[in-house]
Amino acid sequence: MHTTDIQPEIYNFVVENFLFGKADGLAADDSLVGKGVIDSTGVLELVSFIQERFGIRMEDQEIIPDNLDSIRNLVTFITRKRQQS
Amino acid sequence: MQVEEFLERSAQQDPQKIALICGSARYTYQKIEEASNLLAHALVSSGVRRGDRVVIILPNSLEAVLAIFATLKAGAVFVVLNSTTKADKLAYILNNCRASAMILGARTMAAISGCWTDAPHLQSAFLVGGTEADLDLIRSAGKKAFSFDEVQRQAGNRLPPIKKCIDIDLAALIYTSGSTGRPKGVMMTHLNMISAATSITTYLENRADDVVINVLPLAFDYGLYQLLMMFKVGGTLVLHDSFAYPNVVLDKILQEGVTGFPIVPTISALLLQMNLSQYTFPRLRYITNTAASLPVEHIRKLRSLFPNVKIYSMYGLTECKRVSYLPPDQIDNRPASVGRGMPNEEVYVVDSEGNRVGPGVVGELVIRGANVMKGYWELPEETDRCLRPGPLPGEKVLYSGDLFRTDDEGYLYFVGRRDDIIKTRGEKVSPREVEEVLYALDGVAEAAVIGVPDPVLGSAVKALLTLRPGANITSQDVFRHCSSRLEDFMVPKLVEFCESLPKTESGKVSKRAIKERASKFDATQALSPSE
Numbered sequence: 001m002h003t004t005d006i007q008p009e010i011y012n013f014v015v016e017n018f019l020f021g022k023a024d025g026l027a028a029d030d031s032l033v034g035k036g037v038i039d040s041t042g043v044l045e046l047v048s049f050i051q052e053r054f055g056i057r058m059e060d061q062e063i064i065p066d067n068l069d070s071i072r073n074l075v076t077f078i079t080r081k082r083q084q085s
Numbered sequence: 086m087q088v089e090e091f092l093e094r095s096a097q098q099d100p101q102k103i104a105l106i107c108g109s110a111r112y113t114y115q116k117i118e119e120a121s122n123l124l125a126h127a128l129v130s131s132g133v134r135r136g137d138r139v140v141i142i143l144p145n146s147l148e149a150v151l152a153i154f155a156t157l158k159a160g161a162v163f164v165v166l167n168s169t170t171k172a173d174k175l176a177y178i179l180n181n182c183r184a185s186a187m188i189l190g191a192r193t194m195a196a197i198s199g200c201w202t203d204a205p206h207l208q209s210a211f212l213v214g215g216t217e218a219d220l221d222l223i224r225s226a227g228k229k230a231f232s233f234d235e236v237q238r239q240a241g242n243r244l245p246p247i248k249k250c251i252d253i254d255l256a257a258l259i260y261t262s263g264s265t266g267r268p269k270g271v272m273m274t275h276l277n278m279i280s281a282a283t284s285i286t287t288y289l290e291n292r293a294d295d296v297v298i299n300v301l302p303l304a305f306d307y308g309l310y311q312l313l314m315m316f317k318v319g320g321t322l323v324l325h326d327s328f329a330y331p332n333v334v335l336d337k338i339l340q341e342g343v344t345g346f347p348i349v350p351t352i353s354a355l356l357l358q359m360n361l362s363q364y365t366f367p368r369l370r371y372i373t374n375t376a377a378s379l380p381v382e383h384i385r386k387l388r389s390l391f392p393n394v395k396i397y398s399m400y401g402l403t404e405c406k407r408v409s410y411l412p413p414d415q416i417d418n419r420p421a422s423v424g425r426g427m428p429n430e431e432v433y434v435v436d437s438e439g440n441r442v443g444p445g446v447v448g449e450l451v452i453r454g455a456n457v458m459k460g461y462w463e464l465p466e467e468t469d470r471c472l473r474p475g476p477l478p479g480e481k482v483l484y485s486g487d488l489f490r491t492d493d494e495g496y497l498y499f500v501g502r503r504d505d506i507i508k509t510r511g512e513k514v515s516p517r518e519v520e521e522v523l524y525a526l527d528g529v530a531e532a533a534v535i536g537v538p539d540p541v542l543g544s545a546v547k548a549l550l551t552l553r554p555g556a557n558i559t560s561q562d563v564f565r566h567c568s569s570r571l572e573d574f575m576v577p578k579l580v581e582f583c584e585s586l587p588k589t590e591s592g593k594v595s596k597r598a599i600k601e602r603a604s605k606f607d608a609t610q611a612l613s614p615s616e
Contacts, residue, residue, distance in 0.1 A: 020565030033329045034144075035192070036169045039573055040329045040355055041510075041541060060359050064330055 006054075010074050013049055018042055028072040033065070043068065050074075056081045087275045088256045088313065089157035091282070092118055093245060095319040099293070104316065106323045106341060107147050114319070117150065119243040124155035124211070126246060127236045128186060131209040131229055135160035135249045138182040138258060142175065142189045142197075144168045145324045148213045148233060149303050150312060152188040158245050161186075162255045164270070167304040169572050172197045174268065179204040182258055182270055182462060188233065191215030194222075201226030211236065252276040258462055259306050261403040262506060266517030270462030271403045278313065280455035281406035284427035286314050288410055289345070289371060289397065295320040296368075297345040298338055300328045300352070305512065306403050307375055311347055328352050335364055342368040349376040349511030353383045354541040361390055375399040375407070376511030377543045378499055381420045388417065398423055400499065404471065405457045405483050408432060408450070409497055422496040430454035432497070434489050439473070447490045447500050452483040505596055507536035509544045512574045516596075519567070519575055523548055526566045528556025531586050533594045537579065548577040549599060551586055558582075 007028075015023045018037050032038045038046065046068060047058050056078065067077040092114070095104065100115035133139060139156040141163055143149040149165070156163040164182055166175065168190070175197050179187070183206040189197075191214035201207070201223060209229035212219055223230035256278050258270035297315050299322060301308030315322040323341050328334055328351075338346060346369060348356075353374065372387065372394055379387075379398055387396055395413035400423035402408055409432060411424030426432035433441050434448040442448045453475055460468035475482035488500040507514040516534035523532035531551040536544030548567075552558055560580040567576045587598035 016561075020561055020568055022565055022569075033327060036573065038329065039327060040331075040351065043329045044355075044541075060332055064332055068330075 006078055007071065007075050009053070010078070011071055013053075014038075014046075014071065017045065017049075026071070028075075029070050031065070031069050032071075033069055046074075050078060054078050054082065056085070086252060086279055087157065087248065087250055088278050089121075089154050089245075091313060091316040092121065092154050095316055099319055102293070102319060103321050105147060105150060106321065107145075110147070112147060114316075117147075117154070118245075120147075120237055121151045121154040121158060122243050122245050123239070123241045124151055124233070124236055125158035126242045127211070127231065128155055128159040128161065129246055131186060131211075131231065133159050133161050133186050133209075136254065137161045137185040138164050140164045140166060140175075140179060140182070140184040140187045140189075142166045142168055142170060142187065142193050143213060144190065144192075145299070145303055145308075145326050146213075147324075148188075148190070150324070152211075153303070153309075153312070156188075157256060160246070160249045160254075162258055164258045164260065165304045165309060166260065167302055167572055168193060171570055171572065172199050173570060174572070176200045176203040178260055178268065178270075179207055181268075186210065189213065191219060194219050198222075201228060250275065252279070255459070257309075259309075259403050262513040262515035262518060263461075263467070265467075266515050266521050268518075269464055269467065272459040272462055273406075274459055277456055277458060278406070280429065281427075282310060282313050282317050284429050284454075284456065285310065285407055285410075286318055287428045288412075289314075289373070291315075291318045291320060291345070293319040295344045295370075296323060296341055297321070297347070298323040298325060298334065298341070298343045299347065300325045300334055301347065301349070301511075305376075306406055307347060307349070307401070307511075310406065328355065331355055331359060335361075338366060338369065339364070344368055344370040345373070346371070347373045347375075349374065350379050350383065350543050351510045351541055353379055353387060357383060357386050357390075366391070366394070369394050371395040371397060371413070373397040373399055373410075375401045377508045378421075378423060384416060384420045400424075400497070402452075402483070402485055402487075403458075404485075405430075405452050405454065407456070408452055408485070411496070415496070419492065419496055422492070422498055425496060426452075427454075427456075430456060434491060434497075444491050444493045444495070447488055449503070450485040450487050450489040450497070452485060453480075457481070457483045505535075507534075507544050507546055509536065509539075509542045509546055510574050511543070514546055514575050519546065519548065519571065519577065522567055522570045523550065523563070525570075526558065526563065528553050528558045530556075531594060533586055533596065533599050534577065535596060535600055539578070542578070545578040546575065547579040547581065549581050549583050549586060551583050 096114040096118035103111050104114040104117050105112045139161045141152045153163050186209045188211045210223050211231045211233045213233040220230040252275040256275045257273045260268040263269040299311040303309050398411040400409045409424045431453040436442050436448045471484045472481040486503045489497050519534040520532045530553045533549045537547045539545035563580045587595045589595045
């Protein structure tokens with residue numbers, strides 16, 4: 001799966017699950033916590049989605065804003081992890 | 086004495102001491118004192134007078150801290166709201182307290198656009214960040230609009246305005262969920278807040294070398310008091326925006342040599358899911374918990390993870406800030422207890438006639454002390470229901486609405502609430518408030534909201550709905566509808582569609598019967614937003 005395929009899938013997951021289908025102009029670089037899209041339990045939901053959907057095991061140390069806090073960070077992180085495996 | 090003197094005295098005693106850390110930025114007491122004085126003068130110039138209410142709607146940040154102290158310095162009453170507060174509720178609160186000024190962030194602008202014309206008493210707004218176009222938008226609704234950042238850049242007066250208040254004047258209104266469905270403004274005087282902060286810093290043994298990390302919103306009194314208490318003792322507050330990324334918070338605790346970590350049960354549930362073996366926290370002196378009681382299992386695990394850290398199990402009500410704390414040396418002996426009254430406060434359990442009862446008897450908890458609020462803002466009947474005559478002529482004591490019993494040595498045990506308020510993620514949710522929003526969704530015939538046990542949230546908000554014939558509503562529709570009208574923590578996590586809801590003999594929806602049914606309900610049938 002290429003970056004181009006991952007992006008819409010992540011975007012749809014975030015919009016469907018945290019914004020309940022209403023994108024509200026969410027941009028790829030928007031901070032998900034900063035914009036109030038997700039909170040602590042949202043981060044956990046995001047982590048389990050990544051683990052299950054992309055078969056990536058996330059260590060506690062990887063659950064950081066650099067990897068998760070925007071659509072772009074998520075896509076970069078997942079792409080990198082998939083290349084490593 | 087007044088609450089802003091916590092800052093003023095600490096700034097006088099040790100001006101170069103680091104008072105506040107936000108992200109990588111560090112601010113001294115002198116910097117915060119001068120910056121809040123600048124803002125206080127700007128508030129006064131904009132028309133804010135003694136006793137006026139100033140609504141602050143900002144994320145945890147330097148600007149939020151400045152806004153709180155500047156409001157006090159201007160002789161006004163601060164009203165801090167969650168930065169996720171939606172337009173309807175904000176408009177209600179602006180009108181309920183007749184706020185004369187609002188201090189807000191650019192991010193909030195879009196979410197609350199309609200409020201400007203709906204709040205006739207509002208005279209001015211101070212905007213953090215944002216553009217000239219945002220300021221023009223506010224001005225077009227007939228309000229004065231100022232750039233917060235511009236106020237800080239101007240060469241204004243860096244000394245505090247002349248004090249006009251006395252300590253029985255109001256310092257804050259803290260809005261809390263009421264069983265009626267509308268938020269109520271808890272009136273706290275300077276004396277109330279100073280008394281509570283003094284009692285708490287006494288039993289926590291806070292000192293100037295304490296460094297406390299706060300991940301809780303300042304709109305939540307537990308978060309707010311971390312700021313007030315650190316400034317009172319001349320300590321350092323590490324202000325963080327949330328616990329969304331636990332590792333970032335734990336790294337911060339290590340980096341900054343944090344000595345105090347206030348948590349709620351949801352944070353403890355998240356911490357206990359992590360592998361903490363690589364962490365040691367040599368400087369961490371205490372962890373406090375309140376908002377909802379920690380499950381005994383959490384306490385035992387926290388004790389083994391942090392063997393050298395004092396764990397304070399506490400219980401509080403916005404109406405008096407804090408009620409009780411369990412001395413840490415008692416936590417292994419009676420982990421289910423929330424302890425005893427604070428220093429300079431008396432707490433006791435009474436029967437339905439108001440007579441004090443002995444150990445083991447369940448009754449309502451009553452609180453007596455200078456920390457007890459003045460009442461609910463402009464709600465005399467609700468105030469009279471919970472502030473009732475005390476032992477001295479003319480005195481009022483606080484009836485908590487919570488049922489407790491004590492053991493033989495007087496330690497308190499929480500039994501249950503008298504009303505049906507749900508505690509989720511440490512925040513109070515009024516089922517009525519959520520039900521009213523649900524009834525506004527086209528096609529909903531009946532709605533009932535209850536709390537169901539949840540390992541992370543404490544209680545999860547669950548909505549049970551019956552639909553009108555022909556209505557076609559999905560759980561996603563319900564989540565979307567609620568999330569645009571309610572703060573995040575109030576949005577139901579679970580929705581169940583029912584053929585009918587059980588009723589009492591008088592025809593009202595029976596919450597008791599629903600809860601009994603819910604405890605038998607197969608959780609796999611429920612739909613959550615992640616499914």
